[in-house]
Amino acid sequence: MIRLNSNYDKLESNYLFVEIARRVNKHREGNSKSKLISLGIGDVTKPLASTVIKAFHQGVDEQANEDTFKGYGPYQGYSFLQAAIVKTDYHEHGCDCIDAPDIFVSDGAKCDTGNFQELFASDIKVALPDPVYPVYTDTNVMAGRTGFAQNGRYQGLIYLEGNENNGFVPSPRELENNPADLVYLCFPNNPTGATASREQLGDWIQWALSQGAIILYDSAYEAFITDPDIPRSIYEIPGAEKCAVEFRSFSKTAGFTGVRCAYTVVPSAIEIGGTKLQDMWNRRHSTKFNGVSYPVQMAAAATYSTEGKKEIRENINYYLANAQIITDAMSSLGYQYWGGLNSPYVWVKTNEDSWLTFDRILEGADVVISPGSGFGKMGRGYIRISAFNSMENVREALERIVDLLSK
């Protein structure tokens, strides 16, 4: 008789945002008339930029004409998009080590960060930050790299603790007595908003090169970095092209959460046991994925045009101004917080059970935030407030929260 993948039995409860939705729905049953404001799930609210929409329409119109119609596209993405990515996101930032064949266009950084672990042996040692975006942990659990969780920690995984002392940026020194083969890093971090300096990333690259380890670097929020001293790409660090894979997304950068387009960079210089990691990801990508639609790639390419860049920057600045409203409110309450500067997330210390704060704010202010504990054990006692909403809603939500919490 058929049997199921029993690794799924090891997964702890619901995916975080499913549990948030469950609690919100329950709350709405008795409060359907009040205005609920969500600063919880990190989803953008601003519409696509007009330059992007124009290119999107053009892509659709081309599909209506026999001369310009396109069926399946190149597996790694259209060359016009790969070229724009390489020029704007890498060469213009001094990352000359990256070229078009290193770019794999996909429908999301979630899928890519979740799927990439498939390329590695099942018994490798995996280290991941705590707190962090839950997808890295859950996909390694599904792949059988862990035992059951005990006290919020899966047996077999190595947790890199983010805390106040290290500013939520773990260091490779934590692996001195517990070596890992694969490390996930995410900066600007979801959920803490922490960013890593050049020196901190340099330590990680030195560590990976000396250990023969691989770093999976998720920079889905790089567009929010405004401080020129903070690296936007791991490839700004020499040697990264030999040991690091980078994940990027148009979701938060350009409002593509509902449109779906991202890319993963697998440099040709990474070799493991004589095999190029790039060849292996190409094999996987071309076997299990049939490409992002042509109109969507046209829309993504438009984000690199002069006008597109300007419009996108305006939207990012808008969300960063929202983040400032959130940090001002937290300061007024006397709460300690991190992030919000080069990140759309503000990480707030509340010193009480995160779900308790979540329920209190939901019931008392009709505002949805995210409980820190949903991102890992180290998130207990914290909440994450997202800047993704209209400025009017962010203002109103924070007024309600300040009213509630200052009572």
Ligand code: PLP
């Ligand atoms: N990586 C991080 C750290 C995220 O927070 C998210 C979404 O919230 C993603 C990846 C998902 O990106 P995408 O929409 O491209 O799947």
